[in-house]
Amino acid sequence: MRLMALLLTSIILETQPVSANSNSIKIRYQQIRIHALKKSSLALSNVKTFSSPRNIQKIKNNFKVMKGGINPADTLCKNLFQGSARVFTHPTRDEESICYYSDKSYFFTWDLVKKAF
Numbered sequence: 001m002r003l004m005a006l007l008l009t010s011i012i013l014e015t016q017p018v019s020a021n022s023n024s025i026k027i028r029y030q031q032i033r034i035h036a037l038k039k040s041s042l043a044l045s046n047v048k049t050f051s052s053p054r055n056i057q058k059i060k061n062n063f064k065v066m067k068g069g070i071n072p073a074d075t076l077c078k079n080l081f082q083g084s085a086r087v088f089t090h091p092t093r094d095e096e097s098i099c100y101y102s103d104k105s106y107f108f109t110w111d112l113v114k115k116a117f
Contacts, residue, residue, distance in 0.1 A: 024036060024104075025037070025039060029044060029047050030047075030051050031115065032108065032111040032115065033111055034047060034105065034107040035105065035107075037103065037104055042083075042102065042103050042105055043099065046081050046082070046083070046101075047107050047112060050080070058080060059076060062076055063076070063116065073099075074097055076112075081109075081112075084099070084101070085098075085099065085109070086098050086100045086106070088106070088108065096108055096110065097110055
């Protein structure tokens, strides 16, 4: 029983949602929402890279091969954008998929996916 509780605790800790940092800068690049601690960030760099027409096609191609009930935004974040897929929790408790980077910057993954379609 203790082991089960310990395992559940570790699962909960690994999936803790991210919320806005009061020091973060909110950037909008071609309708894609980005939060970062400074203007030059990994999230902004990746969004600029993948917003180009050639890379938009990569998003479409990767999106087509996903099956089995996975969140496509999470898979794209890990495999294509080289980020960590996480959940952003708004103050209203709404949740959205984000692509999170080591410099604590992130972008809302579905914003970029929607741009591809």
